[in-house]
């Protein structure tokens with residue numbers, strides 16, 4: 001019974017995130033300085049909780065502009081090692097596009 005409840009809770013949380021990034025950091029460091037897990041954490045947290053002020057703080061004040069997703073040069077190196085098979089280049093672009101509109 002508990003296993004089923006936990007599985008359902010995990011499934012519900014997963015549905016509310018943009019991607020399944022678990023912040024494993026296997027794909028770091030990015031040769032161009034993109035902080036991949038942090039970009040996805042901010043993006044996924046915003047999707048789950050919708051806290052605009054907290055998201056703005058995390059993205060615009062706490063994060064160095066040189067590590068944001070728009071610095072991605074689309075080399076593809078990170079996607080070769082991502083255990084979740086995330087489309088990192090595409091998702092970084094989507095994350096930046098959405099988060100940068102919050103300003």
Ligand code: SF4
Nearest residue numbers: 030072073075076078
């Ligand atoms: S695809 Fe982008 S985020 Fe991934 S390693 Fe290359 S530059 Fe970095």
